[in-house]
Amino acid sequence: MSKEITSRAADYSQWYNDLVIKGSLADYSAVKGCMVIKPYGFGLWEKMRDQLDKMFKDTGHVNAYFPLFIPKSFLSKEAAHIEGFAKECAVVTHYRLKNDPNGGGVIVDPEAKLEEELIVRPTSETIIWNTYKTWIQSYRDLPLLINQWANVVRWEMRTRLFLRTTEFLWQEGHTAHATAGEAIAETKQMLDVYAAFAEEYMALPVIRGVKTESERFAGAVDTYCIEALMQDGKALQAGTSHFLGQNFARAFDVKFSDKSNKLEYVWATSWGVSTRLIGALVMAHSDDDGLILPPKIAPMQVVIVPIYKGEDKKDLLDAKGKELAGQLKAAGISVKFDDNDNTRPGFKFAEYEMKGVPVRIAMGLRDLENGSVEIARRDTKEKTAVPMEGLPAYVSNLLNIIQQAMYDKALAYRDQHISRADTWEEFEQLLDGKGGFISAHWDGSPATEEAIKEKTKATIRCIPLNNPPEEGKCILTGQPSKERVLFARAY
Amino acid sequence: MSKEITSRAADYSQWYNDLVIKGSLADYSAVKGCMVIKPYGFGLWEKMRDQLDKMFKDTGHVNAYFPLFIPKSFLSKEAAHIEGFAKECAVVTHYRLKNDPNGGGVIVDPEAKLEEELIVRPTSETIIWNTYKTWIQSYRDLPLLINQWANVVRWEMRTRLFLRTTEFLWQEGHTAHATAGEAIAETKQMLDVYAAFAEEYMALPVIRGVKTESERFAGAVDTYCIEALMQDGKALQAGTSHFLGQNFARAFDVKFSDKSNKLEYVWATSWGVSTRLIGALVMAHSDDDGLILPPKIAPMQVVIVPIYKGEDKKDLLDAKGKELAGQLKAAGISVKFDDNDNTRPGFKFAEYEMKGVPVRIAMGLRDLENGSVEIARRDTKEKTAVPMEGLPAYVSNLLNIIQQAMYDKALAYRDQHISRADTWEEFEQLLDGKGGFISAHWDGSPATEEAIKEKTKATIRCIPLNNPPEEGKCILTGQPSKERVLFARAY
Numbered sequence: 001m002s003k004e005i006t007s008r009a010a011d012y013s014q015w016y017n018d019l020v021i022k023g024s025l026a027d028y029s030a031v032k033g034c035m036v037i038k039p040y041g042f043g044l045w046e047k048m049r050d051q052l053d054k055m056f057k058d059t060g061h062v063n064a065y066f067p068l069f070i071p072k073s074f075l076s077k078e079a080a081h082i083e084g085f086a087k088e089c090a091v092v093t094h095y096r097l098k099n100d101p102n103g104g105g106v107i108v109d110p111e112a113k114l115e116e117e118l119i120v121r122p123t124s125e126t127i128i129w130n131t132y133k134t135w136i137q138s139y140r141d142l143p144l145l146i147n148q149w150a151n152v153v154r155w156e157m158r159t160r161l162f163l164r165t166t167e168f169l170w171q172e173g174h175t176a177h178a179t180a181g182e183a184i185a186e187t188k189q190m191l192d193v194y195a196a197f198a199e200e201y202m203a204l205p206v207i208r209g210v211k212t213e214s215e216r217f218a219g220a221v222d223t224y225c226i227e228a229l230m231q232d233g234k235a236l237q238a239g240t241s242h243f244l245g246q247n248f249a250r251a252f253d254v255k256f257s258d259k260s261n262k263l264e265y266v267w268a269t270s271w272g273v274s275t276r277l278i279g280a281l282v283m284a285h286s287d288d289d290g291l292i293l294p295p296k297i298a299p300m301q302v303v304i305v306p307i308y309k310g311e312d313k314k315d316l317l318d319a320k321g322k323e324l325a326g327q328l329k330a331a332g333i334s335v336k337f338d339d340n341d342n343t344r345p346g347f348k349f350a351e352y353e354m355k356g357v358p359v360r361i362a363m364g365l366r367d368l369e370n371g372s373v374e375i376a377r378r379d380t381k382e383k384t385a386v387p388m389e390g391l392p393a394y395v396s397n398l399l400n401i402i403q404q405a406m407y408d409k410a411l412a413y414r415d416q417h418i419s420r421a422d423t424w425e426e427f428e429q430l431l432d433g434k435g436g437f438i439s440a441h442w443d444g445s446p447a448t449e450e451a452i453k454e455k456t457k458a459t460i461r462c463i464p465l466n467n468p469p470e471e472g473k474c475i476l477t478g479q480p481s482k483e484r485v486l487f488a489r490a491y
Numbered sequence: 492m493s494k495e496i497t498s499r500a501a502d503y504s505q506w507y508n509d510l511v512i513k514g515s516l517a518d519y520s521a522v523k524g525c526m527v528i529k530p531y532g533f534g535l536w537e538k539m540r541d542q543l544d545k546m547f548k549d550t551g552h553v554n555a556y557f558p559l560f561i562p563k564s565f566l567s568k569e570a571a572h573i574e575g576f577a578k579e580c581a582v583v584t585h586y587r588l589k590n591d592p593n594g595g596g597v598i599v600d601p602e603a604k605l606e607e608e609l610i611v612r613p614t615s616e617t618i619i620w621n622t623y624k625t626w627i628q629s630y631r632d633l634p635l636l637i638n639q640w641a642n643v644v645r646w647e648m649r650t651r652l653f654l655r656t657t658e659f660l661w662q663e664g665h666t667a668h669a670t671a672g673e674a675i676a677e678t679k680q681m682l683d684v685y686a687a688f689a690e691e692y693m694a695l696p697v698i699r700g701v702k703t704e705s706e707r708f709a710g711a712v713d714t715y716c717i718e719a720l721m722q723d724g725k726a727l728q729a730g731t732s733h734f735l736g737q738n739f740a741r742a743f744d745v746k747f748s749d750k751s752n753k754l755e756y757v758w759a760t761s762w763g764v765s766t767r768l769i770g771a772l773v774m775a776h777s778d779d780d781g782l783i784l785p786p787k788i789a790p791m792q793v794v795i796v797p798i799y800k801g802e803d804k805k806d807l808l809d810a811k812g813k814e815l816a817g818q819l820k821a822a823g824i825s826v827k828f829d830d831n832d833n834t835r836p837g838f839k840f841a842e843y844e845m846k847g848v849p850v851r852i853a854m855g856l857r858d859l860e861n862g863s864v865e866i867a868r869r870d871t872k873e874k875t876a877v878p879m880e881g882l883p884a885y886v887s888n889l890l891n892i893i894q895q896a897m898y899d900k901a902l903a904y905r906d907q908h909i910s911r912a913d914t915w916e917e918f919e920q921l922l923d924g925k926g927g928f929i930s931a932h933w934d935g936s937p938a939t940e941e942a943i944k945e946k947t948k949a950t951i952r953c954i955p956l957n958n959p960p961e962e963g964k965c966i967l968t969g970q971p972s973k974e975r976v977l978f979a980r981a982y
Contacts, residue, residue, distance in 0.1 A: 027622065027625070027626075029557070029558045029618070029622065030558075030562060030565070030618065030621050030622075031558045031560045031561070031562060031609065031618070034558035034559070034560060035558070036555065036556065036557050036558065036622055037555055037556040038555055039553035039554065039555045039637060041555075042553070042554050042555045042556055043553065043554070045556075046554065062530035062533070062534065063530065063533050063534070063537065064527065064528055064529055064530045064532075064533045065527065065528040065533055065536075065660065066520070066527050067520045067521075067522045067525035067526070067527065067658055068525070068611075068642055068644065068658050069522045069525060069581070069658070070522070071521060071522060072588070072596075072597060072599075073596060074521070075588070075596075075597055076595075076596030076597050082590075082596070082597055087587055087588050087589065087597075087600075088586065088587055089586070089587065089588055090560070090583045090585075090586055090609070091583060091584065091585040091586065091587075091588065091599050092581045092582060092583050092584075092611065093582065093583075093584045093585065093599070094581075094582040094584065094608075095579065095580070095581055095582065095646040096578055096579055096580065096582075096646065097563070097566070097578050097580055097582065097610070098578065104567075105563075105564060105566075105567030105573070106563060106566055106567050106573055106578075108563075108582050108584070108608055117599055118522065118581070119588070120559075120583065120611070127520070127521065127522070130521050131518065131520065131521075131527055134518070135518075140833065146530060150642075151559055151641075151642065153559065155586040155587065167558055167559050167560070169556065342631065
């Protein structure tokens with residue numbers, strides 16, 4: 001089975017698609033640009049979503065649900081928002097079908113045309129701030145700390161499973177505050193939540209930073225981001241947290257009376273991560289044999305495969321396998337005992353390698369006699385004979401070890417791929433050779449940023465938080481610069 | 492605060508709207524027919540969703556996610572499906588906006604017209620069965636037991652919060668089986684899951700039955716349902732489970748090879764419940780002072796309200812309140828200690844009554860001295876002095892008592908409102924007087940059913956499962972009938 005996967009060396013992009021499809025994460029659909037998230041992929045998303053949801057709630061947020069549709073006129077209200085965004089949208093113009101009078105199925109009823117077109121939400125700032133207007137009158141109504149789990153649609157011409165699809169699933173937090181300081185603190189807090197989630201659960205090291213003006217979210221005063229590095233040396237933006245200032249409050253006229261009864265515009269943030277994270281997870285950790293999933297979010301942490309010799313003592317193996325599975329389950333480990341006897345063990349091994357199950361336990365008749373099992377780690381492929389006695393503690397500990405090892409490996413790779421370039425030649429060589437993040441001086445102008453992007457396809461991923469000041473000269477223009485920024489080619 | 496609620500006697504429909512809005516469950520939105528589910532209402536939905544999800548998983552189902560959009564042509568594939576359904580849909584015709592060249596915001600880009608229009612899913616049988624075609628080849632691929640939590644859109648001209656909205660949230664299970672028997676068993680199993688959820692968690696007694704041909708889901712061979720009774724004597728369909736036969740498999744050409752290598756069409760079911768359940772919950776239990784929520788799904792089971800006398804011993808009350816809240820939380824009870832001192836206790840009492848919090852604990856200085864608290868049940872409004880010592884066990888037990896009492900009360904009401912009518916006069920009198928379910932003979936013809944509906948607005952809610960055979964005469968036509976069916980006016 002693993003032979004069917006294109007290797008990273010041969011075609012990285014095809015390797016990625018093979019993993020997503022053959023690893024049963026997702027599938028193409030009949031609707032251009034939209035994907036089907038398959039049960040295994042959705043199981044992974046559920047684990048990620050539930051953990052993030054817990055972290056949002058632990059920081060005082062609650063969930064709500066706002067409409068899928070946005071009146072077209074709303075998108076015109078915040079000038080920068082519509083300027084930089086929201087053009088490639090699904091537009092609902094009619095609300096009824098009818099039978100084709102000439103036979104042959106249904107047609108759109110021309111009489112059921114909407115007076116004002118509705119846009120399928122590409123993001124929900126506008127509809128939410130229009131709602132907040134009715135919810136916020138006084139400082140007592142603040143802060144409002146609301147998150148929404150939802151599907152959104154941004155029409156894409158060139159799509160990639162998980163990484164860029166027309167419809168995707170995400171969460172979007174939208175908070176309202178009495179002061180700029182509070183809103184900025186919230187923006188940063190949620191960036192930290194995202195970074196903690198990526199690093200502790202996805203085993204994905206990230207760089208926290210702030211976007212340049214031209215990479216900023218349309219309508220934001222500042223966009224903070226976490227940036228991760230994929231195995232092909234390209235960067236991937238894994239989450240963003242925006243300080244929106246009073247822009248949306250002004251656009252939707254949302255004011256509150258403060259303690260001295262003075263009317264003020266409300267301060268806002270928004271922040272989101274999406275199913276794109278699954279793409280990042282796949283590309284950061286997997287190998288040419290399939291997915292490698294971190295134990296903390298793997299839908300199935302352990303699989304137990306019995307090695308039957310025909311019917312000989314099959315009952316004994318099954319009984320022991322179920323007993324061990326029960327013990328692991330009782331220890332809070334998600335485990336599958338695969339007693340399907342239509343499939344050979346070798347096929348099963350390849351299948352679970354493909355799916356990235358962190359720990360595989362194999363058990364044959366000799367193991368049964370010895371009171372031991374063979375444990376294989378998916379990440380390193382190491383195999384060890386382990387006594388059945390005390391298995392739950394052993395596996396529990398091993399899962400932690402794997403989680404940490406995956407993070408360490410990704411971190412070492414990432415750190416080896418942050419390079420400094422001081423000349424344009426170095427910059428180009430690094431980009432085309434080693435790849436990764438390049439720390440270089442930039443003169444601070446959007447025109448230079450654009451020129452670099454046109455020449456090399458590299459963008460400024462972020463200005464890292466706590467960036468040390470350093471005098472230098474822009475790699476392209478030679479103009480003075482006060483700090484380095486991080487460039488990379490990116491997804 | 493409670494004075495603002497219209498009473499049931501004065502205007503039942505306005506009472507319902509008042510509860511939903513003032514109980515902070517939902518709000519109207521800027522988009523006609525779409526609502527905003529507020530944090531408190533969404534907290535309730537999360538509790539319901541999580542419990543249902545657990546019950547689905549316990550019966551072997553997994554979650555997945557399918558596209559929001561359905562190509563228009565798909566809706567024409569299953570003749571009965573499109574005939575009976577799916578006309579009032581949101582239709583996406585364009586995929587881009589552009590700046591209005593005459594200024595003034597954005598307009599739909601006429602050049603970005605889709606070749607084939609996309610329908611926002613009103614239900615997903617078509618797109619899912621089109622996908623199953625690629626997933627199912629052999630009997631080894633069956634059964635496929637998949638559920639999806641999603642938003643769906645059915646254009647509605649007259650909407651009611653939760654009960655009938657253009658967009659709503661739901662789950663839709665779509666399963667595929669090798670035999671009719673297996674599919675029918677699945678259909679019935681999911682009906683039982685819904686009934687168990689309604690009765691054990693929502694404290695809502697339901698009647699299980701099967702729909703008549705004219706009330707059947709478009710494309711189904713049989714539609715099973717659970718029917719509940721509201722306090723105004725109207726019925727509400729709380730969930731449906733459909734046996735779809737091979738209709739969708741034929742429409743989308745989904746065949747599997749059985750063990751003898753013969754190609755066969757796959758057998759299907761689908762089943763769903765939606766945020767409409769929240770409407771049922773509100774109408775079944777609440778009173779003129781606000782919501783009454785069953786403890787098992789209440790977002791907040793207990794609230795503790797300290798009764799301050801100015802600043803006197805405020806610290807002591809706060810310390811004790813937090814200690815008790817901590818004890819309850821440790822016992823798995825969701826609790827809020829409301830130490831907001833901008834609001835008077837009376838206002839808080841009214842607020843939590845409005846929100847239907849099952850148990851309120853009040854605690855003043857004298858209580859502190861006596862080592863006791865005052866506990867008020869939301870359902871009966873009974874108040875009792877209870878020692879602080881052993882409070883968690885007391886409250887835990889009380890929550891169970893309330894859950895059971897709410898069910899018993901709703902059951903008694905429901906059972907008192909199932910009447911038998913043997914003549915047309917009796918039938919009309921019962922409908923206009925007592926309301927509720929009316930068990931009566933019907934000649935089995937859709938024309939009679941339609942005539943009864945036109946005359947009285949009553950529909951056949953279901954033919955109850957295990958309905959006893961009984962010879963009789965149709966209440967309208969006098970034609971012979973073999974069993975009684977349940978009529979009611981319904982939401």
